[in-house]
Amino acid sequence: MSDLKLFRLDAAGRDVELHGSTVALEVELQRRIEAGMEAMLGIRFLASEYPTGPWHRGRIDTLGLDENGSPVVIELKKGSDSGVMSQAVSYLSWLESAQHEFEALVRKVLGAEAAEAIDWRRPRTICIAAGFSHHDRVAVQRLPERIDLVRYRVFEGGLLSLLLVDSSPGSPTVASSRRNQERCAEVDSAPAALVAPSPTSVGLVPECLRDLYMELDGALTAWGEVEVASLRHYIAYRRLVNVASVIFRPKHEAILVYLRLDPDAVELEEGFTRDMRGIGHLGTGDLEVRIVSAADLEKAAPLIRRAFEAA
DSSP, X not given: OOSOOEEXXXXXXXXXXXXXXXXXXXXXHHHHHHHHHHHHHSEEEEEEEEEOHHHHOOEEEEEEEETTSOEEEEEEOSSOOTTHHHHHHHHHHHHHHTXXXXXXXXXXXXXXXXXXXXXXXXXXXXXXXXXXXXXXXXXXXXXXXXXXXXXXXXXXXXXXXXXXXXEEOOOOOOOOSHHHHHHHHHHHTSOGGGSOOOTTOGGGSOGGGHHHHHHHHHHHTOSSSOEEEEOSSOEEEESSSEEEEEEEEGGGTEEEEEESSOGGGSOOOTTTEEEOTTSOOSSSOSEEEEEOSHHHHHHHHHHHHHHHHHO
């Protein structure tokens, strides 16, 4: 659905459509997105109006690091601008050539641990605008870069809507820096449990969990457009933000699923669901669901549905 409609009940109990508009100044949108980008997009703020130097000749509206450790360039347009795609590609090119500069920025703003965990295989651009042309949407699907097209609208009462209208997972890149080569080698040598499986590469899944995972994957991809991202230590199922993260525990013949759900809104069950707030863990999501059987997967289905409906 590319056309979001919002309604409210009037005094007579009738639905009245709220008509969205665009911001008067682009900086209004930028300030709002930057102030709430972690909640809205799962991205930690790094810098605003960041200069790209004499070759790329521009200023990136917003730089960030997403919840999976991927560098993010955010470009904002108050209206519809045919140049947003060319800017997106240009700034991703700058990002690949400025890895050390970006790592230094992350270290300064977020600390050494975040800088060491940057995943250079999957840098991305998010273009936020009032609208996109058909040609923009076609281009996203043809380009090898990882790009999200997000349409915004503002409504009375301070409401802001963000709608993902098109997205390309891109092709993982292998940067030439020695540090990134070492990181990629580390990933390549990781045990099978940490490599993202798919229907075409089920040999990478622990044998004891293969059938169970295939059923789980079907449940996690049944809710419309979902990107499945192969990361260092988990598999992310995402839209604009991670909705679920999957980790294998072959020694215990278990799959752990971390859902983007408020544990306070769930009746926790010992041995099946757990509140992970304040507990360090791989993946993202505050609710852990432990799946060891088809019965567990069936019991988890309503929780998975709730997570994706809220995303």
